Amino acid sequence: MDFTFAEQQIAFRDAVRKFLIIEAAPEMLREIWETKSGRSRELRCKLADQGLTAISVPETYGGIGLGDLDWILLQVELGYYAIPDSLSDTAYLASWLLEHLPADLALKREWLPRIAAGTARIAVGHPVNLLVADAELADLILLWHDDEIHGVTASDVKLTPQVSIDASRRLYAIEWSPSARTRLCSAKQGAGLWQQVLNRGALALAAQLLGLAQRMVDLGVDYAAQRKQFGKPVGAFQAVKHQLADVAVKIEFTKPVLFRAAYAVDRDLDDAAIQVSHAKLAAGDAARLAARNALQAHGAMGYTWEADLQMFMKRAWALDAAWGDRGFHKQRVADAIFADGAELGPGSTFN
Amino acid sequence: MRLEYTGPQKRFRLEVREWLAAHVPKATLPSFDTEVGFAEHRAWEASLAQGRFSAVTWPEAFGGRGCGLIEWLIFEEEYWRSSAPLRVNQNGIFLLAPTLMEFGTEAQKQRFLPKMATGEEIWAQGWSEPGAGSDMAAIRCTAQRDGDHYVINGQKTWSTRAVWADWLFGLFRSEPGSQRHHGLTFVLLPLKLPGITIRPIKQLNGLAGFAEIFFDNVRVPVENRLGDEGAGWNIAMATAGFERGLMLRSPGRFQQTAKLLVKLYQQNRERADADPAIRDAVMRSWMGAEAYTLATYRTACRLNKGAKIGAEASTNKIFWSELDLLMHETAMQILGPQGELMARSPEPADPGNGYSWLDGFLFSQAGPIYAGTNEIQRNIIAERMLGLPRA
Incomplete structure (x- = not known):
């Protein structure tokens, strides 16, 4: 055990943290919010320089070939710094999906090295999500159609931008027609892959929500330690x-x-789905409570555009319902624990 | 990261499971907060000790098996899974023993640990006083040095198991006029000494689960002091740190409750589903018990790798006590009008599948109070973990 x-893994996390402290400062987030695309080519290049785009890509395709456990601590950092980039969709989800497609080597040879090099953006449209994130800038969009996997480009489809409360999320409604030309994989093979992508999408967001929760507590603590009322910092009062x-x-x-x-x-354990749903629910709870209580610790400042807290709160509120909302994940947990013959109780945790 | 048991650990689990299946009393014992129940629980401790299962983490010389933390967790899981009796000597085995191992002399370990393991000596705790609850440093009970004895005067209260226990450990003010956490000494003393008066206090369930203790010139030999004179506060705090936080409430307890709650819910779907919040609370209960288990395993693994656990240990107490409240309040809701009926009531026939939800519900009300109130824990988290300014 x-x-x-x-x-x-810890060292990689620490290096990424040092990098993001500088490269993803709140002022930069605000700048990127104001841009039309909501994305920064410069930031993406720097993320690639750090090796972050290459993590999942197998070594034979020019990547580092690491896995989910290597990603998880980094995802927490991506949440903590609320990076305005689709790094995870491209370098974690799309990379995994492309690698695991049935042997279409040409496609893998085309896209995996570009992911590793940081020169491709790939969007993933899973039916659990209402909209597709980062579809407009994407060089390739992987889409679900009756469990089949399709690959299209932005020019093949009609995109209607939607506006999220989190200005660094760029969401699109998508109209498209599946065809034999766009089909990458049959429903029979696609169903399992989509299920796994769903688990990874939710896992990534659970980690980001945990990072966001920690960031919001930190902001609340900083503010409460500085702001004085009744002659002392408000953070000295027990109610705060x-x-x-x-x-x-909740975070611990x-x-x-x-x-x-x-x-x-x-x-790839049998119980991965329920573990992921549990994690997503727990992290969402932590992040929502962090948003509420950090805002309260800020007083009226917490309700302003000026205070940095808003960037992290809005991200948390948005991500809580992405890659499966609470109802979706609760149902998955319920299906597991209320099943006939479910093995629960002491001794059942690690099977 | 590797979340699997080793072969020897799996075999250990089977050994524990088989032993418990053969030895756990078939009928539920009367509460250990009754005289008869106390004696029966003491006998159970002796039985456990015969199987060398009463203190598995202790060195073999003292009656243990020298088990590591993961084996301890496995043992606890099997213990709760088997619905074995509650541990009447938990104050001694889980709270005092780690302190003795760290601060006791060899002679003290030899003297106290083996009899603790067999249940021959059951321990009560003596921290709180009428004026020193959450503010434990306000202790006024004195231990005045008189040659090779301490002379103890004053009053302790909320002393768990003290009505029928044999020994008491606690903090006493040994330096006259000393303030707060200075001048306190950690003393072990037999409860049968002349000058000791024990007055049982009835708890919510009507049983005397704790007591007030009055000391009137009680003479205790100096060799019963644990650690140095005046160093009592640090000794009490050192092991109030993680080891003890970990051992006070093992995850198996809450996993067993969560499992029984899921069963109770499934047996009463018609009534329970009239309130959709119940299903949600059952699920949160299961997730909470699972999270507590995982957190404990993670901490055990970190300790095994030499990590030090700091103020984050205070999050434990809050988490398990609130989880315990949630589970029992949910069970009471599911039981509806059956919930208020005590176990000795003829109706209904065991709605809890062998577990008294009402007893558990009552006890869960104490969780956020004992072992440092949850308000104190929140202060510790805010000040020492988050770095917020002191009041």
Whole structure:
């Protein structure tokens, strides 16, 4: 039993953290919000320089060939810094999906090296999501059609931009016609792959939500320690302290659930779906409570455009319902624990 | 990361499971907060000790098996899974023993641990006083040095198991006029000494689960002091740290409750589903118990790799006590009008499948209070983990 990360995994996380502190500062997020595309070519290049676009791509295609457990700590950081980029969709989800397509080597040879090099953006349209994120800038859009997997380009489809409360999310309604030309994989083979992409999409967001929750607590603590009323920092009052402590409790008990889910996905365990749903629910709870209580700690400042907190709150509110909303994930948990003969209770955790 | 048991760990689980299946009393014992129940639970401790299962993490010399933390978790899982009796000596085995191992002399370990393992000596705790609850540093009970003895005067209260226990451990003010956490000494003393008066306190369930203890010139030999004179506060706090936080409530307990709750819900769908919030609460209960289990395994693994656990341990107490409330409140809702009926009531016939939800519900009300109130834990989290300013 080893429920810890390897030293290299921690070191990679630390390096990415150092990089994002500088490259994803709140001022930069605001700048990118104002741009039409909502994306920065410069940031994407820097992410690639850090090796982040190459993580999942197999070494034979020019990548690093790492897995879900290597990603999970990085995803937490992507959430903590609320990076305005579709890195995860391209380098984690699309990369995995393309690699696992039935042997269409030409397609893999075309796209996987570009993902690794950071020169391709790939959007993923899963039916659990109402809209497709980052479809307009995407060089390739992978779409679901009755469990088949299709690949299209932005010029093949009609995109209608939708406006999210999180200005760094760029969402599109998509109208398109599946055809033999766009089909990459049959429904028979696609069903399982889509299921796995769904688990990875939800896992990535669970991690990002955990990072967001931590960021919001940190912002709440910073503010409450500085802002004075009645002659002392408001953070010295128990009513404020306890609200932030409650978030800390949720965060502490989300971490192991998230890491176990990542392990289950990485090892392709039978119970991966329920572990992921549990993680997504726990992280969403932590992030929503963090948003509410950090806002409260900020007082009226928390309700302003000026305070940085808004960027992280809005991301959290949006991601909570993406890649499966609460109802969806609760149903998956219910299906597992209320099933006839479900093995529950002491001793059933690691099977 | 590798979330699997080793072969020896799997075999250990089977060994524990088989032993418990053969030895756990078939009938539920009376509460250990009754005289008869206390004696029966003491006998069960002796039985456990015969199988060398009463303190698996202790060195073999003291009656243990020298097990690591993962084996301890496995043992606890099997223990709760088997619906074995509650541990009447948990104050000793899980709270005092780690402190003794760290701060006790060799002679003290030899003297106290083996009899603790067999249940021959059952321990009560003596922290709180009428004026020192959450504010434990306000302790006023004195231990005045008189040659090779301490003379103890004052009053302790909320002393768990003290009505029928044999020994007490606690903090006493040994330096006259000392303030707060200075001048306190950690003392072990037999509860049968002259000058000790024990007054049982009835709990919500009508049983005397704790007591007030009055000390009137009680003479205790100096060799019963744990650690240095005046160092009591640090000794109490050192092991109030993680090891103890971990051992106080093992995850198996909550997983077993969650499992029984799922069963109760499934047996009463018609009544329960009239309120959709119940299904949600059952699911949150299961997820909470699972999260607590995973968090404990993660902490055990980190400790095994030499990590130090700091203030984040305070999140544990809040998490399990609130989870326990959620589970029992949910069960009471599912039971509806049956919920208020006590176990000795003729109706209904065991709605809890062998578990008294009402007893558990009552006990769950104490969780956010004992072992440091949840408000104190939140202060610790806010100040030491998050770095918020002190009041």
